[in-house]
Amino acid sequence: MTELFDMPSDLQHSYLGLVALHLREALIPVLAGLLVALPVAQLCVRVRWLYPPLLWVTTVLYAIPSLAFFVVLIDYTGLSETTVMIPLAVYSLVVLVPAIVDGVRSVPQETLAAATAMGFGPLRRYVQVQLPIAAPAIIAGLRVASVSSISLVSVGMLIGNEGALGNLLNSGLSYNQPRLVWLSVVGTAVLAVLVDALLVVLRLLVTPWMPRGNRKNTRTRAVKEAAR
Amino acid sequence: MIRIDSVTKRYPDGTVAVDRLSLEIPDRSITVLVGPSGCGKTTTLRMINRMVEPSEGTILLDGADIQQQPVNTLRRSMGYVIQNAGLFQHRTILDNIATVPRLLGWGKEKSRARARELMERVGLDGSLAKRYPYQLSGGQQQRVGVARALAADPPVLLMDEPFSAVDPVVRKGLQDELLRIQDELGKTIVFVTHDIDEAVKLGTMVAVMRTGGHLAQFAPPAELLSHPADAFVEDFLGADRGIRRLSFFPSAGLRLQTAPIVAVDATAEQIAAHDTADAPYLLVTDPNGRPLGWSEPRDLTAGQIETGRLLPYGRPFMAGTDSLRAALDCAVLSPTGWAVAVDAEGRATGVVSQQAIGEAIRGAHAERRTDDTAQKVAP
Numbered sequence: 001m002t003e004l005f006d007m008p009s010d011l012q013h014s015y016l017g018l019v020a021l022h023l024r025e026a027l028i029p030v031l032a033g034l035l036v037a038l039p040v041a042q043l044c045v046r047v048r049w050l051y052p053p054l055l056w057v058t059t060v061l062y063a064i065p066s067l068a069f070f071v072v073l074i075d076y077t078g079l080s081e082t083t084v085m086i087p088l089a090v091y092s093l094v095v096l097v098p099a100i101v102d103g104v105r106s107v108p109q110e111t112l113a114a115a116t117a118m119g120f121g122p123l124r125r126y127v128q129v130q131l132p133i134a135a136p137a138i139i140a141g142l143r144v145a146s147v148s149s150i151s152l153v154s155v156g157m158l159i160g161n162e163g164a165l166g167n168l169l170n171s172g173l174s175y176n177q178p179r180l181v182w183l184s185v186v187g188t189a190v191l192a193v194l195v196d197a198l199l200v201v202l203r204l205l206v207t208p209w210m211p212r213g214n215r216k217n218t219r220t221r222a223v224k225e226a227a228r
Numbered sequence: 229m230i231r232i233d234s235v236t237k238r239y240p241d242g243t244v245a246v247d248r249l250s251l252e253i254p255d256r257s258i259t260v261l262v263g264p265s266g267c268g269k270t271t272t273l274r275m276i277n278r279m280v281e282p283s284e285g286t287i288l289l290d291g292a293d294i295q296q297q298p299v300n301t302l303r304r305s306m307g308y309v310i311q312n313a314g315l316f317q318h319r320t321i322l323d324n325i326a327t328v329p330r331l332l333g334w335g336k337e338k339s340r341a342r343a344r345e346l347m348e349r350v351g352l353d354g355s356l357a358k359r360y361p362y363q364l365s366g367g368q369q370q371r372v373g374v375a376r377a378l379a380a381d382p383p384v385l386l387m388d389e390p391f392s393a394v395d396p397v398v399r400k401g402l403q404d405e406l407l408r409i410q411d412e413l414g415k416t417i418v419f420v421t422h423d424i425d426e427a428v429k430l431g432t433m434v435a436v437m438r439t440g441g442h443l444a445q446f447a448p449p450a451e452l453l454s455h456p457a458d459a460f461v462e463d464f465l466g467a468d469r470g471i472r473r474l475s476f477f478p479s480a481g482l483r484l485q486t487a488p489i490v491a492v493d494a495t496a497e498q499i500a501a502h503d504t505a506d507a508p509y510l511l512v513t514d515p516n517g518r519p520l521g522w523s524e525p526r527d528l529t530a531g532q533i534e535t536g537r538l539l540p541y542g543r544p545f546m547a548g549t550d551s552l553r554a555a556l557d558c559a560v561l562s563p564t565g566w567a568v569a570v571d572a573e574g575r576a577t578g579v580v581s582q583q584a585i586g587e588a589i590r591g592a593h594a595e596r597r598t599d600d601t602a603q604k605v606a607p
Contacts, residue, residue, distance in 0.1 A: 114314030119303035209360040
């Protein structure tokens with residue numbers, strides 16, 4: 001069993017080490033993207049005309065191949081993890097900014113009016129009312145951004161072996177070892193599913209106030225019981 | 229007192245929402261702003277808590293210009309209730325109600341204790357405290373909205389069409405509840421609605437506004453119904469204002485007759501004794517005195533009264549508490565043309581004919597006229 005997870009020595013990591021590295025390289029950019037997206041999205045909500053051109057810019061950035069990004073960045077950040085993570089952070093913006101803007105805009109007008117009328121200042125209103133109500137939309141954006149980031153990290157293999165599980169895939173191909181290829185591909189997929197599931201759990205935890213569709217469940221149960 | 233002094237609201241595109249409006253809103257009473265959509269009533273309300281800033285004119289709260297106060301302090305001193313309640317969907321009912329106390333820096337426990345107290349005051353069951361807004365009905369949400377507005381015990385309550393989005397039965401309940409709460413708390417309430425019936429029912433004073441932000445008339449509801457200032461107000465009040473005005477005339481003065489009432493177990497002599505010439509019908513009651521229905525005297529045989537064959541008696545009115553409008557409605561509903569008066573336990577206390585009600589109405593009108601003349605002479 002231990003042989004299954006044995007790694008070629010040139011990867012300089014155990015399998016779990018590679019998994020941890022992969023997660024770090026995938027998720028730090030998403031967090032950085034979220035930190036940038038929050039104020040940018042708020043700016044787009046306040047200054048309405050800014051949103052369409054900004055969306056256009058993020059989409060164009062998303063269309064730039066990561067390889068081209070790396071070539072430019074190598075001059076500044078070298079063959080490092082940072083070079084891999086910067087494009088990933090930029091890519092996450094294309095999902096996160098619209099997610100937050102739509103989420104914040106979906107807060108009902110009367111809720112906002114009530115908050116203002118009760119004496120909430122703009123900042124307090126944003127943090128205590130708009131963001132919590134936008135949470136489901138923001139987490140939905142985080143799910144897409146995280147999963148795509150996890151799959152994109154592998155490309156880092158092209159610059160100085162910074163691809164984590166992507167490096168493993170490369171090793172498997174060059175040493176002609178299907179075991180390593182499987183470990184890489186299945187590992188990446190499992191990571192993506194786990195992170196996605198964690199975010200779903202997080203959403204359930206932070207939104208006890210959302211209708212859970214209990215009625216539907218009880219109806220299905222009733223139908224099943226009737227069938228019996 | 230809130231004093232609105234020749235206030236105008238003009239938007240950058242030139243639209244005038246409110247035009248040189250002056251109003252004195254008395255303390256501890258309900259002032260209703262009513263009018264068709266686009267008459268500037270909501271704009272006027274929102275200028276009182278500075279959600280809209282006037283272009284010209286001033287608004288004074290107890291003699292002080294509201295422009296001179298920090299805006300959030302001003303808003304926290306005024307409760308605000310809107311259509312659909314505008315509850316925070318992400319907070320529990322208790323935390324929704326505790327919002328303003330928390331903003332004012334009260335402790336968590338004190339705020340929540342206060343919130344519980346208010347849930348009781350507005351008629352919400354304590355078991356709802358930990359629920360979220362989506363789990364409540366529209367009427368319950370609106371009660372939470374009222375409780376939230378009252379939480380910090382503000383002297384002023386601003387209500388913007390708060391009951392428009394609920395069904396008529398629930399709306400009536402909420403209106404009655406508001407009147408009851410107002411009796412207990414005596415807030416200065418400014419209430420916006422497009423529904424003239426709601427205005428007449430709730431308002432101590434009613435300001436009728438017309439499109440373009442002009443004040444058409446500012447008067448107590450009874451005066452509005454009896455003396456509309458112009459054709460616009462008359463039209464806005466609707467076709468049956470005469471009938472509706474009867475809501476302001478008490479039924480206490482009606483001469484109730486007890487002679488045409490017989491119990492279902494009455495003897496032949498008792499029936500004969502009740503059969504008097506001036507009442508063509510007899511009201512049959514159950515042994516406890518609750519009305520069952522009408523019958524012609526000759527159809528009644530002692531010991532064999534079939535309750536199923538009696539004529540319906542419509543909807544009885546409460547003698548003394550209900551208005552002449554309720555009494556008249558009752559008489560019109562009954563096929564016999566007679567209204568049945570009941571006490572709090574539902575026992576028939578008397579019957580009265582349409583004719584007698586008509587006389588009472590004429591009498592009440594005559595009395596009002598004398599009052600009006602007296603008022604005009606007095607100052």
